[in-house]
Amino acid sequence: MKIIPSCREVSELLSQAQERPLTLVERFGLHVHLPLCEGCRNFKRQLVFMREAFKRYLERP
Numbered sequence: 001m002k003i004i005p006s007c008r009e010v011s012e013l014l015s016q017a018q019e020r021p022l023t024l025v026e027r028f029g030l031h032v033h034l035p036l037c038e039g040c041r042n043f044k045r046q047l048v049f050m051r052e053a054f055k056r057y058l059e060r061p
């Protein structure tokens with residue numbers, strides 16, 4: 001088993017994290033990959049931003 005996931009795997013994990021709790025191994029992979037990879041950090045920031053924006057949209061009266 002590979003310890004550090006690829007960028008592709010990281011983006012999939014970040015998307016899945018919106019729908020299900022990640023396993024310990026998956027969280028560890030993100031924890032190792034994200035500090036090394038600016039692209040995935042940006043992707044994660046975008047996901048969080050999108051989720052917040054969507055939530056605000058739903059909460060609008």
Ligand SMILES: [Zn+2]
Nearest residue numbers: 007037039040
């Ligand atoms: Zn990456």
